[in-house]
Amino acid sequence: MSLTLSFGADSNNNFDIGSLADLSSSSAPTLLNLPASAVASLNQPLTDFPTAQSRIHLNYQSGNNCWTLGDFTFGLCGGVVGSISILPPNNTLFTYTQSFPTTIGDGLDGASNSNSTGKVTGSAVNYAVGIELDLTLTASIGATVPIGATGIQATATDNASATYKVIFFKSVPGGTTLKDALTLAFQGFVLPLHPMTFHNLQPGDYLYHNFNGTLNLGFGVSVGLNKVLVSGQSAATRPGTPATTPAVNASAQVGVKLGASFCFGFACTGSFETMIWKLADGAGRLHLYRSKTVDPSFKIDLTAALVTCPTLNFSPQPVGDLIGQVVPGAATSAAQSALSAGATDVNNKVASWLKPFQSAKTELEITIDNLNSTCILLDYVCDPSQPAFPTAWQSVVQGDFQAAMQQPNSGFTLQPGSGLEQFHDDKTAICLNLFGKFNAAWTHASIANYSIVYAGNNTFNLVENIGIETIANIHGSGAEIELFFAAQATENNGAMALSPPELHVLLKATGNPKFAARIAQLLTVTGTNSSTAALLGVIQSSAQNAKASQSVEIVFAPTAYAHLAYSTIGNQDNTADQINYNQFAQASWNLGNGKPDTENFSVKQPLDMTYKLWRTWNMISIGRDPDSAADAPDRTQAGAVEGNAAAWLNTYFDTSSPNAIPYVLQAGSRFMNLCQKLHELSASGLSNVDETWGNLISQLNSIIHNDINADYLAPAAYALIAQVYKGGATSTISGPTPGAANEPSITVTLRYA
Numbered sequence: 001m002s003l004t005l006s007f008g009a010d011s012n013n014n015f016d017i018g019s020l021a022d023l024s025s026s027s028a029p030t031l032l033n034l035p036a037s038a039v040a041s042l043n044q045p046l047t048d049f050p051t052a053q054s055r056i057h058l059n060y061q062s063g064n065n066c067w068t069l070g071d072f073t074f075g076l077c078g079g080v081v082g083s084i085s086i087l088p089p090n091n092t093l094f095t096y097t098q099s100f101p102t103t104i105g106d107g108l109d110g111a112s113n114s115n116s117t118g119k120v121t122g123s124a125v126n127y128a129v130g131i132e133l134d135l136t137l138t139a140s141i142g143a144t145v146p147i148g149a150t151g152i153q154a155t156a157t158d159n160a161s162a163t164y165k166v167i168f169f170k171s172v173p174g175g176t177t178l179k180d181a182l183t184l185a186f187q188g189f190v191l192p193l194h195p196m197t198f199h200n201l202q203p204g205d206y207l208y209h210n211f212n213g214t215l216n217l218g219f220g221v222s223v224g225l226n227k228v229l230v231s232g233q234s235a236a237t238r239p240g241t242p243a244t245t246p247a248v249n250a251s252a253q254v255g256v257k258l259g260a261s262f263c264f265g266f267a268c269t270g271s272f273e274t275m276i277w278k279l280a281d282g283a284g285r286l287h288l289y290r291s292k293t294v295d296p297s298f299k300i301d302l303t304a305a306l307v308t309c310p311t312l313n314f315s316p317q318p319v320g321d322l323i324g325q326v327v328p329g330a331a332t333s334a335a336q337s338a339l340s341a342g343a344t345d346v347n348n349k350v351a352s353w354l355k356p357f358q359s360a361k362t363e364l365e366i367t368i369d370n371l372n373s374t375c376i377l378l379d380y381v382c383d384p385s386q387p388a389f390p391t392a393w394q395s396v397v398q399g400d401f402q403a404a405m406q407q408p409n410s411g412f413t414l415q416p417g418s419g420l421e422q423f424h425d426d427k428t429a430i431c432l433n434l435f436g437k438f439n440a441a442w443t444h445a446s447i448a449n450y451s452i453v454y455a456g457n458n459t460f461n462l463v464e465n466i467g468i469e470t471i472a473n474i475h476g477s478g479a480e481i482e483l484f485f486a487a488q489a490t491e492n493n494g495a496m497a498l499s500p501p502e503l504h505v506l507l508k509a510t511g512n513p514k515f516a517a518r519i520a521q522l523l524t525v526t527g528t529n530s531s532t533a534a535l536l537g538v539i540q541s542s543a544q545n546a547k548a549s550q551s552v553e554i555v556f557a558p559t560a561y562a563h564l565a566y567s568t569i570g571n572q573d574n575t576a577d578q579i580n581y582n583q584f585a586q587a588s589w590n591l592g593n594g595k596p597d598t599e600n601f602s603v604k605q606p607l608d609m610t611y612k613l614w615r616t617w618n619m620i621s622i623g624r625d626p627d628s629a630a631d632a633p634d635r636t637q638a639g640a641v642e643g644n645a646a647a648w649l650n651t652y653f654d655t656s657s658p659n660a661i662p663y664v665l666q667a668g669s670r671f672m673n674l675c676q677k678l679h680e681l682s683a684s685g686l687s688n689v690d691e692t693w694g695n696l697i698s699q700l701n702s703i704i705h706n707d708i709n710a711d712y713l714a715p716a717a718y719a720l721i722a723q724v725y726k727g728g729a730t731s732t733i734s735g736p737t738p739g740a741a742n743e744p745s746i747t748v749t750l751r752y753a
Helices: 036-041 178-188 316-326 333-354 363-370 389-397 401-406 419-428 465-470 513-525 529-542 575-591 611-621 644-653 660-682 689-706 710-726
Strands: 003-007 010-017 030-034 055-060 066-069 072-075 079-087 092-097 117-121 127-139 151-153 164-172 206-219 225-232 264-278 284-290 307-312 375-382 412-414 430-434 450-454 459-464 479-492 495-498 502-510 549-556 731-740 743-752
Touching: 003 036, 003 178, 010 036, 010 178, 055 127, 079 178, 092 206, 092 375, 127 178, 164 178, 206 401, 206 419, 264 333, 307 333, 316 333, 316 430, 333 363, 333 419, 333 450, 333 459, 375 419, 389 401, 389 412, 401 412, 479 689, 479 710, 502 513, 502 710, 513 529, 513 549, 513 575, 513 710, 529 549, 529 743, 549 710, 575 611, 575 660, 575 710, 611 644, 611 660, 644 660, 660 689, 660 710, 710 743
Parallel strands: 003 030, 225 430, 430 459, 549 743
Antiparallel strands: 003 010, 030 055, 055 079, 066 072, 072 127, 079 127, 092 117, 127 164, 151 206, 164 206, 206 264, 225 479, 264 284, 264 307, 284 375, 375 412, 450 459, 479 495, 479 502, 502 549, 731 743
């Protein structure tokens, strides 16, 4: 049967529209009425339409017409049922929140960044004629779609007044008259949720609809590489020939393949929206959104979680595949334990996001609900030419998006920009660290010089084995402190660029409650007071398990250590050095440096090791007069430990001075030097790997061997935190990442920028 458009009360203005796609019905003719004011414009081209971008009310005048397509029946009831819109080229058809807020802190509901706004835009050339209808939705007799279980929730038969919104946009040239444009739009109108929906869409057409249901969703279907870091503890004996240095493929990504399985899945109950459109080449897009507007007729069982049935299967294999693409040959058998540890942490972290709270909501659900607008969940590119597309599309119609993705040759490809996928990328993206040059091939012969270490929070450090002098094994008691530099490498048209490096300090306790307590104490100066108390409790609780480990990685970005101040050598004003030294002495006193003969930095009390003491000792040891106003200390010179300097220490402490005191004072010299070197490194402006690599190696090598004392890494980190935080650096916390249920290891990353 045809569809008749009427204008006002004058039946002479009516015209019939035949050759309907989805609005063709075997029942009574469909009569839709528009205001009489639109009649004068019927023969005008869309370019001259006077009410462009304004809605024209659309009333339904005939009986209860309906269309049965697939498993669903769509119906019209009398009264106002929608509107018509005429939108010029490049007009926004739909706006949405493009990604979840990225949270900072422990969990998903902490402080968040601003949400990004995305939009679906119509043709750059043609007008978009939009028809909006409010339709009832019921399950057809004998339907196989699991209504009310996992799938689309249709309108209850006893509440036929509840409606769902369907909007169809037809792409029409601007020279088309309004009458012809309306004819084309109604003829091409496509209804959702049936086998031919995608087939009936034409290039440039858009279809929007909302619905309620319980959907099988998932995220983490692909593993992406968001950045490559070059890192190392020392490069003193790094292989120098081009044949033994690695090449990094910064653009490598394990993408979504046909038939790929979701890494994580769950069922989500709520109100949803979709936008589907056809591209010029026949392919299409499908956006699934979580709607903020829930139909009041949709009854959610408040005793059940809205996000349920989590399934987790993140495997080390995709991680290994990724590393193998980025650095060929790197994912060897020696790296499997690190890859497995990373996969375990990812699984446990996602499990915590999907675990219901007492309020019957998960962290993921709370995060979604905290958004104030419609947010995108999934973004698919669809290829209807694939042989299994009809089967996969039927899974989508039934609300099973996981089955659609897992169907081989489905034609569904999940895009990295999807809300859930972007959310997963923000939370579990892999950062591969590598210390080496970028203009030569990696060889299997040189892989033995490196090892892959999982640093927690989904960061894998590919570190040279030679840098062991910066790892302090304190008392052989399962305590490790490691320091290395890492610089981000980016690729642009085949050219690699190197940024100023980050400074990383990693502290790890394994079955060592005493060292875990030191790590917890270090967190008291993190500058993240709102999270510190909770973190301290988690670390202390974890330390009670003899098999567990507690790791804290402190990352100082160049923008953070640029805040470090220092005094110029030979200058009488030593205020900056004095502040740095005293901060380091206080940190050493608070933490203890771990050596049996110098359990604390001070011999008598903290103030015994003030800058004034160091200044006098330094000047005497290098042959200068500490009482001369014209002379100044020089922290870059060690001077003579014995002789006058030793005699002065004996007098000062009224005893034979312990041999460790000069060692302790020299550690203070190194820390002051470190502050200067880091500040200078932040301003070095490294930009090109090939031109500055040698200079970078020289600087880092000098810092590691001359300005860092392995016995004082923890106090140095403590003091650096305090100094950069006082200088204005901001701090963020990532983690803790929980370990396995029977081995509750945790990892926390503190980043200062």
